[in-house]
Amino acid sequence: MSNNVRGKENRAASRDFHENNVQAGRDVISILLPDLPKTEIRPLVPAQRKQLNKLVKEIAEASNEEGFVVWQKVHAEVSVKNIDEITVDQYPNALNYLQSMLDRLRDGNDCKSLMHQLLKKTSENKVRQRLYEYCDISFGTRHLADLAKSQLQQALGWLCNDLTESEKIIPPPSSRLVWSELIRSYPTIIGPIFIFGIVIGAVIF
Structure with a gap:
């Protein structure tokens, strides 16, 4: 039993292959080659360019780097020379690369802020x-710079609770004033009262 792998029947059997003819001497041999996915070569649409530019600007502001330096990193990531060469199929890679970079920068800035609060307190x-x-x-x-953002947040929460508990243990200052403090605080009022008391005492006794 033999299988017919030539002709129209074979071409209809699968749409994932295309037929190529190769001549070997006087014979023509039909070879079926798999269809490769077509690469998207359309340039970026305006909305995509705008989104990439927005992320580059935010990264430049967060990192104090020039925008063109950030763009150079993007170009190297997707293997192009400039934004005009970035295609639609390369857009997701460029977008994810920039978003990851921005997330890392924001986490770094948040960590610096948390460390500042811890040291200040x-x-x-x-x-x-x-x-x-x-x-x-x-x-x-104990090196704060080695801690992740979530760990710094946990440490700050512990510290705030610890300081609050310490304040509860220390008794509040007494609201009662001694005589010397009263005289110093209210001399115009305490003085006449004191003299009046002496006069009354002398009259009585």
Whole structure:
């Protein structure tokens, strides 16, 4: 039994192949080649260019880099020389690359802000030592720069609770004033009252 792999019947059997004829001597041999997906070579539409430019601008502002430096990184990522060479099929890669870069920058800036708050709230050496001990126990390091954003947030939450509890332990100052403080605070009122009391006392006794 033989299979017929030539002619119209074979071409109709599959749409994923195309037929190529190759001549070997006097014979013509038909070879079926798989159809390769067509590459999208259309340039970016205005909305896509606008979105890429927007992300590049935000990255430049967040990183203090020039916009053209950011563009150079994008061009290297998608293997082009300029934005005019970026095609529609390359757009998702360029978009994801820029979005990831922006997310990393924002996380970095958030971490710097959290570290600043932690250091500001621990200006006293004893409080800072408690913070370092907490980080050692919870995260295995006391170097704030090595902590992730979520870890810094956790440390800040712990610190705020710790400071609040410490304030509850310290008793509030007494609202009662001693006589010397009253005289210093209200001399025009206390003076006449004191003299009047002396006069009344002398009259009575």
